[in-house]
Amino acid sequence: MMKAGQFFGTTVPKYVIENNGKFLTYTSALTFTVSGLGQGLSVLNNKKLPKDDKKYIFYQEMGTMGLNLAALLAFSLKFGKWGENWAKSGNFLPNGVKSSQVKEYIKKLGQSGAEMTKVDSKIATHIKATGVAATLLGQIVALNVVAPLVRNVLAGCVDKYCKHCKKDGKDKFIPSPVLPASPIRNEQVPVTMFTSSLHSTKASDMFNIFADNPHKNVKELLNHDKTN
Amino acid sequence: MVTIPRSRNVAFGLNAPKCFTEKAAKLANTQPSMQRLYIGATALVTQTALDYGKWTNPYADDNTRKNCATRTFAKMIVTTGSGVLARTAGEWLGRNGLKKGLFKVPEGFENVIEKAYETTEAQKSQLISMGVKLEEIADKTPKQIQHTLTKKKYPAAIGAMAGVAMAVVSVFVADMLFIDPITNWMLDKCPWLNKNKKAKDIDNKQQCEKSSKG
Numbered sequence: 001m002m003k004a005g006q007f008f009g010t011t012v013p014k015y016v017i018e019n020n021g022k023f024l025t026y027t028s029a030l031t032f033t034v035s036g037l038g039q040g041l042s043v044l045n046n047k048k049l050p051k052d053d054k055k056y057i058f059y060q061e062m063g064t065m066g067l068n069l070a071a072l073l074a075f076s077l078k079f080g081k082w083g084e085n086w087a088k089s090g091n092f093l094p095n096g097v098k099s100s101q102v103k104e105y106i107k108k109l110g111q112s113g114a115e116m117t118k119v120d121s122k123i124a125t126h127i128k129a130t131g132v133a134a135t136l137l138g139q140i141v142a143l144n145v146v147a148p149l150v151r152n153v154l155a156g157c158v159d160k161y162c163k164h165c166k167k168d169g170k171d172k173f174i175p176s177p178v179l180p181a182s183p184i185r186n187e188q189v190p191v192t193m194f195t196s197s198l199h200s201t202k203a204s205d206m207f208n209i210f211a212d213n214p215h216k217n218v219k220e221l222l223n224h225d226k227t228n
Numbered sequence: 229m230v231t232i233p234r235s236r237n238v239a240f241g242l243n244a245p246k247c248f249t250e251k252a253a254k255l256a257n258t259q260p261s262m263q264r265l266y267i268g269a270t271a272l273v274t275q276t277a278l279d280y281g282k283w284t285n286p287y288a289d290d291n292t293r294k295n296c297a298t299r300t301f302a303k304m305i306v307t308t309g310s311g312v313l314a315r316t317a318g319e320w321l322g323r324n325g326l327k328k329g330l331f332k333v334p335e336g337f338e339n340v341i342e343k344a345y346e347t348t349e350a351q352k353s354q355l356i357s358m359g360v361k362l363e364e365i366a367d368k369t370p371k372q373i374q375h376t377l378t379k380k381k382y383p384a385a386i387g388a389m390a391g392v393a394m395a396v397v398s399v400f401v402a403d404m405l406f407i408d409p410i411t412n413w414m415l416d417k418c419p420w421l422n423k424n425k426k427a428k429d430i431d432n433k434q435q436c437e438k439s440s441k442g
Binding site: 008009010012013014016017018020023024027028030031034035037038039041042043045046048049050052053056057060091092093094095096097116117118120121122124125126128129130131132133136139140143144145148149152153155156157159160 | 257270284296307343345346407
């Protein structure tokens with residue numbers, strides 16, 4: 001069994017030097033997971049956030065955490081590999097180097113004891129740098145574009161699903177973040193129908209309908225609204 | 229020996245900009261603090277915009293979207309700041325730990341360096357990218373250069389590890405302690421958010437009154 005001292009003193013530093021791009025990816029995944037947990041707890045403890053927003057933001061944080069992890073590992077590692085292959089194939093060359101020289105360098109890598117020249121070291125550094133740059137680009141795309149877009153959609157869906165489950169258990173309608181809070185929604189309303197019509201009807205209009213017809217069947221009201 | 233025609237090189241080979249090639253050694257050894265800074269700086273713009281946009285955050289109402297965007301903005305400032313600081317502190321600790329005798333380079337680690345940077349030229353370019361002047365290493369033998377690089381690289385690797393370890397602790401603590409006070413402060417101080425909140429409160433009150441009358 002490997003000792004902890006050897007692991008942290010030799011194995012990990014060796015990995016950091018040899019695979020810097022992967023090290024950055026894995027450590028990012030670790031820190032973003034811990035960060036997500038911390039932020040989720042801080043949302044629950046925030047007393048100044050409105051209750052509706054708090055729930056929505058909590059789901060958003062948890063969604064972000066999972067997505068960051070998945071997106072990071074998927075995009076970052078793939079981008080890094082693409083970057084390295086792009087440079088290795090001779091399609092992205094160091095300044096002042098020809099693609100034939102890159103091909104010669106790749107051949108040398110397969111031969112044991114081949115003498116490396118100044119140009120070879122330039123190519124080796126270039127390949128490594130392209131890999132790391134592509135990894136960083138992958139991380140930026142994954143964390144700052146893909147994950148926020150998907151999490152916003154996902155948080156809305158999870159939030160609605162949770163309300164639906166709660167309604168089934170307690171027969172109580174929990175206010176949605178799409179709608180302002182109102183005591184009228186403590187009535188027994190079939191959530192599935194209600195949420196399915198959210199996109200076709202504005203929240204304020206829905207309230208006006210319910211407020212004006214408190215004793216009418218919800219299905220009738222929704223049909224009435226659609227026909228209008 | 230098979231030579232590839234020049235025209236073929238031009239047709240398929242895209243040359244990297246000169247600045248990329250010059251800074252390749254530095255880029256290949258990007259430290260976690262710089263990586264966090266790149267991600268945080270871009271996130272400050274993109275994530276805030278995506279949370280605020282109606283099309284990019286379709287399930288939330290106006291007020292929730294504004295709250296989300298404000299929170300994301302505050303979050304990015306705090307997390308990027310704390311992340312970069314923690315990583316920089318860890319890297320500083322790693323760089324200076326060897327000098328202060330906190331740890332020493334393990335035996336045989338020079339072989340790792342030799343394997344990672346095969347030529348003396350590559351080792352020299354690594355040293356230059358780490359802030360060593362060319363004059364300082366011009367007269368040194370390949371063995372001495374390898375030794376110098378090991379003494380530079382090992383602390384940097386330990387620093388990267390220490391930085392990440394400190395970041396893991398700091399993100400949890402700093403995010404828990406500072407994100408919400410800053411978010412609350414921004415919600416209180418931003419006039420457009422207050423206006424929106426008041427409008428929502430009035431709307432809710434009117435709805436309640438209307439329903440109680442009905």
